[in-house]
Amino acid sequence: MTEQVDKINRQLISRGYKLTPQREATLRVLLENEQDHLTAEDVYLLVKNTYPNIGLATVYRSLELLSELHIVEKVNFGDGGARFDLRNEDQPHMHHHLICTRCGKVEEIKDDWLLPMEHRIMREYGFTVTDHRLDFHGTCQACAVEEKDASRKAVS
């Protein structure tokens, strides 16, 4: 993980920014919670564990900086606050999400299924795609089971 921090540090420097302790703490929280989709508030509370004096505004500023450098991706599931996903550099595009509308859990799909579609968009619309986002809404497996249980109970 520290290699990743080093690497990002170099990215920051090459763009004229510094990896301050606050920025590093924020970054480490993101690295340690790569699977989750944290809100700014979540990140703030977690960073406070290792850096209690940090201000919420600084977390926002750090997250925005990391977004600019395409190190994290700011995503919006429509439920109030924005969330921040670490970007995986060996994946040129954002990963996709399965969002359960019942329990709110967000699962990730790592495959990138959309390249053929992007070529088609270029051909048919003359639109050069640089990025995309794809979210599916529905019911996750666990919730499907629970719903079946609930309806069975309702009948009996």
Add this chain to the structure above:
Amino acid sequence: MTEQVDKINRQLISRGYKLTPQREATLRVLLENEQDHLTAEDVYLLVKNTYPNIGLATVYRSLELLSELHIVEKVNFGDGGARFDLRNEDQPHMHHHLICTRCGKVEEIKDDWLLPMEHRIMREYGFTVTDHRLDFHGTCQACAVEEKDASRKAVS
């Protein structure tokens, strides 16, 4: 267009709601601007032309009601305010968007290319998809031309 209003009126009634003048005015604005992706504020200002006394809160409440009935779709492009798209009933799923990051224009794609993907998600993840959203970010044809012009000028 009035047939559409009638139809939606019936949908409202069947769910126990009324098509009040305010709701109708809001709905008509959406029908008249089907191609645009209006924010709540946009809708508010347009409705005010035909119904000057309407309050912003009422517009929000009407839009929320229409969202619940799946007559309009609330979408969030990540630029501050939510936008509202009329849903096309012969399309079971949301249409897709091409969002130009240079001029901000939003184009629509009417095709639904994702059904095979949804079947695969069911098989591989046990996730029941009820809806999806797919947005592509990039440069539209017009902007691509302008950028080429700009770079040519820079060279000469």
Add this chain to the structure above:
DNA sequence: TTCTATGCAAACCATTTGCAGGTCG
């Protein structure tokens, strides 16, 4: 010193809510 970054509090802005009146059946 000079420029950047930080913490705090205040400001902002889209959206929601409380409430007192209004409408319709």
Add this chain to the structure above:
DNA sequence: CGACCTGCAAATGGTTTGCATAGAA
């Protein structure tokens, strides 16, 4: 009357900004 609906104003909640200070080059 009773249930729903509206307009207004106030509250809310996530995010941004102003500003004085602190730190690094």
